[in-house]
Amino acid sequence: MKIKVKLFGSLTTVVPGYLPDKGLDVGLPAGSRAADLLALLGIPHPRLATLIADGRVLKPEDKLSSKSVINIFHVMYGG
Amino acid sequence: MKIIRVDMSKKSICVEDVPREYMGLGGRALTAAIINKEVPPKCDSLGPENKLIFAPGLLSGTNFVNTSRISVGTKSPLTGTIKESNGGGTIAAALGHLGITAVVVEGKPAPGEMFILGIDEKGEASLIKADDYKGMRTYKLMEKLIDSFGNKISVMCIGPAGEYLMKSASIQTSDVDDRPCRAAARGGVGAVMGAKGLKALVVDRRGKSADAIANPEAFKEAAKIFAQKLKENPFTGQLLGNFGTAGILAAINAMGAFPSYNATKGVLDGWENISGEALSKVMKERGGGPGHMGCAQCAIHCSNIFNDSKGKYVTSSLEYETIWALGGMTGIKDLDTIARLDFLCDDIGLDTMNTGVAIAVAMDAGYKKFGDGQAAIGMVEEIASGSEMGKILGDGPEAVGRHFKHHRIPAVKGQSVAAYDPRAMQGLGVTYATSTMGADHTAGNVFGLYMAKKLDPLKPEGQVAASRGSQIAMAAMDSIGLCILAAVALASPEAGAALVQAISAKIGRQLEGSAIAELGVRTIKMEKEFNQKAGITSKDDRLPEFYYKEALPPHNTVFAVKDEELDTTLAV
Numbered sequence: 216m217k218i219k220v221k222l223f224g225s226l227t228t229v230v231p232g233y234l235p236d237k238g239l240d241v242g243l244p245a246g247s248r249a250a251d252l253l254a255l256l257g258i259p260h261p262r263l264a265t266l267i268a269d270g271r272v273l274k275p276e277d278k279l280s281s282k283s284v285i286n287i288f289h290v291m292y293g294g
Numbered sequence: 295m296k297i298i299r300v301d302m303s304k305k306s307i308c309v310e311d312v313p314r315e316y317m318g319l320g321g322r323a324l325t326a327a328i329i330n331k332e333v334p335p336k337c338d339s340l341g342p343e344n345k346l347i348f349a350p351g352l353l354s355g356t357n358f359v360n361t362s363r364i365s366v367g368t369k370s371p372l373t374g375t376i377k378e379s380n381g382g383g384t385i386a387a388a389l390g391h392l393g394i395t396a397v398v399v400e401g402k403p404a405p406g407e408m409f410i411l412g413i414d415e416k417g418e419a420s421l422i423k424a425d426d427y428k429g430m431r432t433y434k435l436m437e438k439l440i441d442s443f444g445n446k447i448s449v450m451c452i453g454p455a456g457e458y459l460m461k462s463a464s465i466q467t468s469d470v471d472d473r474p475c476r477a478a479a480r481g482g483v484g485a486v487m488g489a490k491g492l493k494a495l496v497v498d499r500r501g502k503s504a505d506a507i508a509n510p511e512a513f514k515e516a517a518k519i520f521a522q523k524l525k526e527n528p529f530t531g532q533l534l535g536n537f538g539t540a541g542i543l544a545a546i547n548a549m550g551a552f553p554s555y556n557a558t559k560g561v562l563d564g565w566e567n568i569s570g571e572a573l574s575k576v577m578k579e580r581g582g583g584p585g586h587m588g589c590a591q592c593a594i595h596c597s598n599i600f601n602d603s604k605g606k607y608v609t610s611s612l613e614y615e616t617i618w619a620l621g622g623m624t625g626i627k628d629l630d631t632i633a634r635l636d637f638l639c640d641d642i643g644l645d646t647m648n649t650g651v652a653i654a655v656a657m658d659a660g661y662k663k664f665g666d667g668q669a670a671i672g673m674v675e676e677i678a679s680g681s682e683m684g685k686i687l688g689d690g691p692e693a694v695g696r697h698f699k700h701h702r703i704p705a706v707k708g709q710s711v712a713a714y715d716p717r718a719m720q721g722l723g724v725t726y727a728t729s730t731m732g733a734d735h736t737a738g739n740v741f742g743l744y745m746a747k748k749l750d751p752l753k754p755e756g757q758v759a760a761s762r763g764s765q766i767a768m769a770a771m772d773s774i775g776l777c778i779l780a781a782v783a784l785a786s787p788e789a790g791a792a793l794v795q796a797i798s799a800k801i802g803r804q805l806e807g808s809a810i811a812e813l814g815v816r817t818i819k820m821e822k823e824f825n826q827k828a829g830i831t832s833k834d835d836r837l838p839e840f841y842y843k844e845a846l847p848p849h850n851t852v853f854a855v856k857d858e859e860l861d862t863t864l865a866v
């Protein structure tokens with residue numbers, strides 16, 4: 216399946232040539248999970264990454280849907 | 295270790311050793327102790343019986359990173375509760391270098407009298423007439439103070455809003471570049487300073503009489519470990535330096551919790567224009583930038599400098615909460631306008647959050663259109679003019695709501711909420727409702743727990759415990775003088791141990807690991823005791839009704855934590 220991914224903060228530099236306006240189209244086997252996407256993209260400190268889709272924070276074991284845009288952040292905190 | 299007491303009625307100053315009962319306390323814990331013991335709880339917050347206390351944290355003035363944080367304590371004219379408004383800049387370090395544990399301002403001068411309290415490099419304090427500075431905005435004031443006192447000063451000061459005794463008046467404080475862009479913003483502390491007839495506190499930065507550190511080697515080692523852990527964390531080591539606190543905007547918006555158009559939506563259309571990423575790009579293109587060291591001793595550099603399209607300085611320290619209040623809440627999606635509004639608030643001496651939300655309530659009530667940047671600028675200038683409408687706006691969202699008879703007022707105990715909607719982040723609602731000082735995200739922000747997948751933000755379960763834990767931790771951080779952004783490092787056990795070790799080394803007594811939480815609990819207990827004596831009850835610990843009745847899109851949820859549960863939050 217093809218998934219639209221958007222990277223934020225320092226993660227925008229993880230994928231060479233990443234364009235924030237366009238995001239990434241990533242190909243993954245059907246049934247892939249949040250953790251698979253992080254591994255494929257080579258996100259550093261994957262334990263400290265957060266995926267948000269359709270307003271919800273995904274757990275590593277959550278299945279991805281090709282209908283959703285997956286936003287990826289490093290874990291952040293409020294000041 | 296000394297306390298400087300300034301009586302504004304008699305214009306007298308005395309210096310005393312720290313009394314035994316206040317020993318070992320700093321920052322918020324100390325202001326809570328002094329207010330609880332010395333201020334009549336039912337007093338008029340703008341009267342002579344109230345006190346205004348400036349207390350650096352326990353570690354301020356040492357070389358432990360991120361410890362130039364000052365607690366401004368008083369009884370708040372905005373909330374009617376005890377208040378600790380925390381500020382950065384350089385003044386906490388400056389006071390620490392002079393071995394000053396607190397400055398306590400009491401009494402009240404004759405109407406029209408105004409003074410500057412100067413503290414020189416030897417720690418000698420004096421009151422200087424400030425007639426020439428009356429009515430002055432803070433940037434101009436800062437220039438004049440540097441002309442008079444030299445350029446090695448740290449300043450806390452008020453602008454016109456404080457002199458008008460407005461409830462949104464802040465106390466601005468100078469950053470490392472001598473700009474009054476940082477603030478102890480909340481609770482109307484600037485109005486208390488105005489009522490005391492104090493235009494500015496000016497402290498020489500060259501003090502060399504800091505309290506001795508009992509075990510310097512152990513302290514140095516602990517400080518090194520903590521700084522290292524701060525650097526290793528992607529949030530404090532990379533994100534804040536590159537994007538500032540606005541780096542969290544996209545995530546909160548993606549979670550449907552970014553209160554927009556006076557809290558009628560949880561996602562802002564056009565948020566990309568005001569995100570941390572957009573801000574960082576614009577600032578870099580114009581020769582300013584993120585990564586600015588706002589406060590002394592800072593190793594994170596969350597601050598920034600925003601220039602206009604010609605490269606001319608507009609404002610500094612443009613933060614997430616400010617972009618939200620003056621942008622998301624008002625529907626203004628233009629960074630130039632938001633930066634201008636931020637500058638005006640700093641210059642006039644206003645809490646950007648209470649002011650932005652006041653403007654949003656006025657817009658929601660139909661006074662002006664959402665998204666009208668010029669109207670927002672006009673409203674802030676109206677505050678500076680001291681007109682009738684300006685006074686209403688300058689007193690914050692509740693005053694505006696009352697004036698327009700508008701029901702949707704996102705405030706608790708008169709103080710505006712912050713940039714996390716309690717219907718989509720229920721734990722923040724618990725903190726807003728139950729904090730000892732009105733709606734205050736810094737009192738116990740649990741957003742990080744949602745990001746770390748430890749708690750579901752939409753479900754009421756677990757939110758009270760999360761808020762309680764965070765409120766205790768934050769009360770401790772504010773007392774230690776550690777910036778709450780640096781407290782993120784405490785996720786690492788080594789950093790937690792290093793912080794305990796540093797405090798132990800400073801005071802010469804080995805503390806248990808539980809000491810930090812105990813300090814937080816003790817502080818909150820003192821604050822609660824004062825509030826109870828002031829007549830605050832659990833009925834005051836509630837969110838405004840609309841949060842329970844009006845569902846917030848896109849999740850279409852309401853605030854669902856039960857009252858009985860809320861009442862257990864700070865039963866510490």
Ligand code: SF4
Pocket residue numbers: 360361382383586587588589592593594595596597777778779780
């Ligand atoms: S991280 Fe930001 S608020 Fe905290 S000390 Fe540094 S500049 Fe000040």
